[in-house]
Amino acid sequence: MENLLTSPILLMNIGLSSLTSIIAVSLVVILGSYVLEGIWVKGLISALIVGVVIAVINLLIGDTLQNLVRPLKFLPFQAAYVLVDGVIIYIAAFFLKNFKVKNFWSAFSLAALIALVQYFL
Numbered sequence: 001m002e003n004l005l006t007s008p009i010l011l012m013n014i015g016l017s018s019l020t021s022i023i024a025v026s027l028v029v030i031l032g033s034y035v036l037e038g039i040w041v042k043g044l045i046s047a048l049i050v051g052v053v054i055a056v057i058n059l060l061i062g063d064t065l066q067n068l069v070r071p072l073k074f075l076p077f078q079a080a081y082v083l084v085d086g087v088i089i090y091i092a093a094f095f096l097k098n099f100k101v102k103n104f105w106s107a108f109s110l111a112a113l114i115a116l117v118q119y120f121l
Helices: 016-035 044-068 076-095 104-120
Strands: 039-041 099-101
Touching: 016 039, 016 044, 016 104, 039 044, 039 104, 044 076, 044 099, 076 099, 076 104, 099 104
Parallel strands: none
Antiparallel strands: 039 099
């Protein structure tokens, strides 16, 4: 499975890997709503929808955002890409009523948690 510390949340390839990534992101969103202050999701179905929306947003603008932060690759632990993931999560929260993100730092924290979990998968 791809390492999220070097790429945005879901570099979508049609197949089982995509479905596994969406489910993993959904489970981490639920975990993040319990662990992180500023993240709220209504339930499991809403979390699955969040995973799909994040995947679609990444397909549409993920590469563009990644190219914008490419000059920041010197940051430790590839934090520039986690910033991109945070922006994608923040945009997803804007479109979904059953998923709330208090501020960008909450989205960044959730993106870091997703990166950490997917690193070990």
